[in-house]
Amino acid sequence: MTLKARAREKVERAGISNYSFDQDILVMCGVRYTVEACDCGEPDCDGVRLTKHLNAINRNFQ
Numbered sequence: 001m002t003l004k005a006r007a008r009e010k011v012e013r014a015g016i017s018n019y020s021f022d023q024d025i026l027v028m029c030g031v032r033y034t035v036e037a038c039d040c041g042e043p044d045c046d047g048v049r050l051t052k053h054l055n056a057i058n059r060n061f062q
């Protein structure tokens with residue numbers, strides 16, 4: 001399964017349907033998240049980590 005597919009699964013499992021992908025960036029509620037593989041080894045880890053993408057969040061609109 002691709003990282004993107006895992007991220008999609010994770011988001012949908014969380015009950016969020018309002019999301020989209022911009023290339024490899026996940027966009028949820030106007031917030032962009034980078035999708036990274038997670039190899040922490042936790043038993044409940046789903047192998048994907050979403051990190052808030054801090055650059056370029058509506059900077060132009062302030």
Ligand SMILES: [Zn+2]
Pocket residue numbers: 038039040041042045046047048
């Ligand atoms: Zn993990």
